[in-house]
Every structure is written in structure tokens, then in C-alpha cells.
Amino acid sequence: MLWFGRETASGIEIEAVCRPAQIAGADIFRIPPAAMREIIGIIAQHGWMIAAQVHSHPQHAFHSLADDKWAIVRHENALSLVVPYFAARTTAASFMQDQKTFKLTADNRWQELVVWELSKWLQIS
Ligand SMILES: [Zn+2]
Numbered sequence: 001m002l003w004f005g006r007e008t009a010s011g012i013e014i015e016a017v018c019r020p021a022q023i024a025g026a027d028i029f030r031i032p033p034a035a036m037r038e039i040i041g042i043i044a045q046h047g048w049m050i051a052a053q054v055h056s057h058p059q060h061a062f063h064s065l066a067d068d069k070w071a072i073v074r075h076e077n078a079l080s081l082v083v084p085y086f087a088a089r090t091t092a093a094s095f096m097q098d099q100k101t102f103k104l105t106a107d108n109r110w111q112e113l114v115v116w117e118l119s120k121w122l123q124i125s
Contacts, residue, residue: 002072004043005051012051018042027066029055052079054099056086061100063110071110078104079121096124 004016021035031039043050053072061082071080080102083090090098101122102110113121 001054002039002050003052003054004046004048006046006048012049014051015046015048027064028070029066030070031072049075050078052081054081054083056083058086060084061098063100063102063112067102068110071104074104076104076106077121080104080110081122096122 002018002020003014004018005012005014018039020031020039023030023032039050042048050073055067061084063080063082067080067082071078073080081099082102083095083099087098096118101113101118103113103121105111
């Protein structure tokens with residue numbers, strides 16, 4: 001999933017979510033060029049940015065090498081959320097504690113946010 005948002009004075013507010021056409025396998029996900037062009041058109045039309053991507057894993061939540069390589073969001077402070085167990089055990093109430101959030105650093109590394117940092121970067125209301 002991709003979260004589309006807009007930059008505001010208080011941060012980026014998510015205004016839409018999108019499940020793009022994708023090629024997914026055991027350790028890969030890609031968005032085909034035509035679907036990517038469509039996404040770019042939609043976000044340009046609304047003045048959005050791709051603020052975050054969200055995907056799930058069959059077991060533990062972590063950022064794999066493939067996740068690093070194929071990440072759709074590539075700007076500094078972009079967020080990549082990974083939900084464990086294909087989200088089968090996750091509810092709206094447990095989402096924040098189940099998922100792990102990774103933030104892209106200025107030197108292009110995906111850094112896991114620790115619990116005390118999380119609320120600075122991600123708030124669900
Ligand atoms: Zn992954």
C-alpha cells in the first residue's frame with residue numbers, strides 16, 4: 001500500500017491510500033511502469049506526495065535487502081512500515097505496536113524507529 005499525503009505546518013497528513021498494481025513474490029515487490037505512471041498522475045493532480053509505503057511479511061517485521069532496494073518512497077524521512085504475519089494478527093487497536101516503521105535517512109539508509117521516536121514521525125488519529 002502507498003499512503004499519499006500533503007505537507008502541512010504540522011507535518012505530512014495522509015489523505016489517501018492506494019493499493020497499486022504490483023508484482024509480488026517471496027522477497028520482491030515492484031510496481032510496473034504503467035501503474036507507476038498512473039500513480040504519478042494521481043499524486044500530481046491532487047498535489048500529494050507518496051509519504052509512506054506499507055507492506056506485510058509472513059513472519060517478523062523487518063526491512064529486508066529487497067525492501068531496501070525496491071522501496072518506492074525514496075525521499076529523506078520517507079516512512080516504510082512493515083506489518084508482521086501478513087497482518088492477520090493485527091487490528092486497528094494493535095497496529096501501532098505490531099508494525100515496525102523505518103525512516104529513510106539523509107545518507108539513504110532505512111533506519112528502524114525505536115518506540116520513543118515513533119510518535120514523532122507517525123501518529124494515527
Ligand atoms: Zn519486506
